[in-house]
Amino acid sequence: MAMFKRSDTDVNGAETLVNVQDFLRKKKEGKKNSFLKKLLKNKNLGDVFFERLTLLFAVLVFLLVILMVWEMYSNSLISIKKIGWHFLIGQTWDPVLRQIFGALPAIYGTLLSSFLALLIAVPLGISVAVFLSELSPGWLEKPLSFLTELLAGIPSVIYGLWGIFVLVPWLQQTVEPFLQNEFPNSPFFQGAPYGYGMLAAALILSIMVLPIIASISRDVLRSVPSTQREAAYALGATRWEVTKIVLGNAKTGLLGAVMLGLGRAIGETMAVTMVIGNRPDISASLFSPAYTMASVLANEFTEATSNLYLGALIELGLVLFIITIIINIMARLLVWGVERRWK
Amino acid sequence: MKSKLFLVIMIAVSLGAFSGFSNAQVKLTGAGSTFDYPIFSKWFDAYNKMTGVQINYASIGSGGGIRQITEATVDFGASDAPLTPDQRSAFKKARGTDVLHIPIIIGGEAITYNLPNVGSGLILDGPTLADIYLGKITKWNDPRLVKLNPGRNLPNKSILVCHRSDGSGTSFIFTNFLSKVSPEWANKVGYSTAVNWPVGLGGKGNEGVSGLVKHTEGSIGYVELAYAITNNLPYAKMKNKDGNVVSVNFNTVTAAAAGASKHMPADLCPIITNSPGKDSFPICGFSWVVVPRHIKDKTKADALIKFLKWAVTKGQSDAEKLYYSPLPKSVQKLDLAQIDKINK
Numbered sequence: 001m002a003m004f005k006r007s008d009t010d011v012n013g014a015e016t017l018v019n020v021q022d023f024l025r026k027k028k029e030g031k032k033n034s035f036l037k038k039l040l041k042n043k044n045l046g047d048v049f050f051e052r053l054t055l056l057f058a059v060l061v062f063l064l065v066i067l068m069v070w071e072m073y074s075n076s077l078i079s080i081k082k083i084g085w086h087f088l089i090g091q092t093w094d095p096v097l098r099q100i101f102g103a104l105p106a107i108y109g110t111l112l113s114s115f116l117a118l119l120i121a122v123p124l125g126i127s128v129a130v131f132l133s134e135l136s137p138g139w140l141e142k143p144l145s146f147l148t149e150l151l152a153g154i155p156s157v158i159y160g161l162w163g164i165f166v167l168v169p170w171l172q173q174t175v176e177p178f179l180q181n182e183f184p185n186s187p188f189f190q191g192a193p194y195g196y197g198m199l200a201a202a203l204i205l206s207i208m209v210l211p212i213i214a215s216i217s218r219d220v221l222r223s224v225p226s227t228q229r230e231a232a233y234a235l236g237a238t239r240w241e242v243t244k245i246v247l248g249n250a251k252t253g254l255l256g257a258v259m260l261g262l263g264r265a266i267g268e269t270m271a272v273t274m275v276i277g278n279r280p281d282i283s284a285s286l287f288s289p290a291y292t293m294a295s296v297l298a299n300e301f302t303e304a305t306s307n308l309y310l311g312a313l314i315e316l317g318l319v320l321f322i323i324t325i326i327i328n329i330m331a332r333l334l335v336w337g338v339e340r341r342w343k
Numbered sequence: 344m345k346s347k348l349f350l351v352i353m354i355a356v357s358l359g360a361f362s363g364f365s366n367a368q369v370k371l372t373g374a375g376s377t378f379d380y381p382i383f384s385k386w387f388d389a390y391n392k393m394t395g396v397q398i399n400y401a402s403i404g405s406g407g408g409i410r411q412i413t414e415a416t417v418d419f420g421a422s423d424a425p426l427t428p429d430q431r432s433a434f435k436k437a438r439g440t441d442v443l444h445i446p447i448i449i450g451g452e453a454i455t456y457n458l459p460n461v462g463s464g465l466i467l468d469g470p471t472l473a474d475i476y477l478g479k480i481t482k483w484n485d486p487r488l489v490k491l492n493p494g495r496n497l498p499n500k501s502i503l504v505c506h507r508s509d510g511s512g513t514s515f516i517f518t519n520f521l522s523k524v525s526p527e528w529a530n531k532v533g534y535s536t537a538v539n540w541p542v543g544l545g546g547k548g549n550e551g552v553s554g555l556v557k558h559t560e561g562s563i564g565y566v567e568l569a570y571a572i573t574n575n576l577p578y579a580k581m582k583n584k585d586g587n588v589v590s591v592n593f594n595t596v597t598a599a600a601a602g603a604s605k606h607m608p609a610d611l612c613p614i615i616t617n618s619p620g621k622d623s624f625p626i627c628g629f630s631w632v633v634v635p636r637h638i639k640d641k642t643k644a645d646a647l648i649k650f651l652k653w654a655v656t657k658g659q660s661d662a663e664k665l666y667y668s669p670l671p672k673s674v675q676k677l678d679l680a681q682i683d684k685i686n687k
Contacts, residue, residue, distance in 0.1 A: 092539065095537055096535035097533045100539075192503070194503055196555065273508070277545060279540075302403055302404035303405065303509060304510070
């Protein structure tokens with residue numbers, strides 16, 4: 001009706017406008033009423049409530065992250081102000097007497113040990129996944145999958161104990177002397193073979209992230225539609241060629257699996273602390289003891305007596321958090337890049 | 344049948360609740376030193392059976408104990424290192440009263456090593472030990488070690504130095520000793536609960552260090568005596584300040600404390616490393632219970648006073664079974680006088 005009025009008389013523009021507004025308001029109210037009516041009639045109040053509730057929880061998770069960052073930032077303000085950039089580039093860690101806090105060795109140790117662990121675990125983990133989802137006979141697949149998942153559930157302190165009692169003596173007496181004999185001039189195998197050190201940490205981390213990478217990769221490979229495989233076989237593709245096609249389809253998911261593994265490696269504390277030797281040094285040699293950020297926190301938090309010391313440790317936690325975020329963002333970008341190329 | 348079972352359960356539960364009430368007259372809480380924990384749990388259990396006073400203790404480390412008693416979240420703290428002047432003034436500012444240190448038990452440290460075919464009782468002296476930890480002596484057959492151990496066949500093996508990676512009173516005592524016997528250590532490294540170690544591997548906790556030593560040939564480390572004994576690790580004899588070679592045991596550690604108690608400072612916070620006396624073992628130290636001088640809650644204060652008096656006298660008889668060394672009589676007397684200062 002309002003539309004009619006407007007097209008009818010252009011002279012009474014103001015009146016028309018009022019009428020239009022009135023019309024819209026009424027229409028809105030009508031909608032609201034009908035919405036409420038609908039609500040009561042269909043009894044989907046529960047649906048609405050549930051939707052709001054889940055939304056609340058989703059927002060809470062986000063708020064929690066913000067709160068964590070804010071707490072870490074405000075508690076480490078004292079050390080951020082006093083130490084500044086030296087915290088990230090300094091190499092001396094003398095927390096009580098001279099109060100020098102250089103976290104570079106710990107940052108370096110965290111990144112290097114995680115990188116080495118992935119270097120070992122990614123090819124192994126994806127191979128396990130390929131075998132389980134593509135090649136394994138049915139009777140073998142179930143128990144193998146179960147064992148892989150079991151490996152993921154073992155507490156890290158057990159890995160640490162295994163590291164001390166089995167891995168370290170083996171490295172010390174067999175592996176490290178062998179490597180030193182074979183590659184006497186390599187910078188990676190210098191120093192006395194203690195067993196404890198970067199190599200032990202990287203190996204134990206690789207064993208810990210292997211089941212995560214393997215079991216998620218297996219799920220990802222399984223979710224590739226079987227029509228893809230059937231089509232490839234129909235065209236006369238060999239098993240290896242089909243596997244390649246499946247892997248190509250699953251690229252994004254596999255990258256996600258690797259990232260989850262990396263997340264565990266970066267944050268792993270107990271097992272690493274037990275075998276890495278806990279020494280804040282930067283050395284190219286894999287035999288020399290090193291330190292990671294998580295280990296520093298585990299070792300020193302209880303006895304951090306001065307405020308600056310406590311602040312520095314919390315700042316270390318903040319740095320760890322930021323590094324994790326940066327790696328996640330990089331992974332996301334990588335995934336996008338891969339997807340675009342795929343299209 | 345079912346209802347009967349229910350009834351029995353209800354009775355059991357209500358009885359439990361009642362007995363809980365009757366025991367809950369006085370409850371004390373403490374936090375701090377992990378070193379003290381074994382004897383504390385023994386004491387608290389025995390004392391609870393005797394008097395009904397319930398004491399809960401969180402063994403979170405000395406630094407944590409100092410923080411918690413300063414923030415008044417516990418009734419007493421326990422620490423293997425006395426409060427620093429900064430910590431004392433922070434305590435006074437936060438609590439409005441002075442802090443009292445009460446020596447509660449003594450612990451000796453074993454210098455342990457892993458040298459097959461050498462056996463226990465290798466002889467070391469302070470300066471040599473300091474140079475090992477400075478990285479200046481790197482081989483077990485170094486002339487200085489050979490000279491200290493005539494007749495022993497020391498191997499041509501690298502020395503692997505092991506130390507604590509976490510902050511600890513054990514490190515405080517050990518580095519304090521090295522600072523007293525080696526000017527170079529005092530200048531370069533100094534002493535505290537955590538230092539910038541010149542060489543070596545770090546292990547978390549006494550169990551970490553004893554693990555490192557146990558599994559690595561050629562290693563040397565320092566641990567609380569209990570860990571060396573229970574892990575069957577060999578440990579060294581030390582040349583003390585008077586030039587005598589002594590082994591670490593309850594007698595030599597208590598002797599060191601007795602030697603120090605002749606010149607006891609008023610705050611009862613002597614550091615007894617390298618103390619004089621022909622039987623004194625040089626690497627040992629007191630552990631302290633830390634309480635505020637004025638405690639507002641009178642019932643709690645009375646309970647705490649009674650317990651502490653019991654612990655520093657009768658309680659000391661439990662020490663040796665748990666590989667601690669008991670307080671010498673002279674220190675017990677000083678302790679009782681110190682405890683009497685609470686709320687006076």
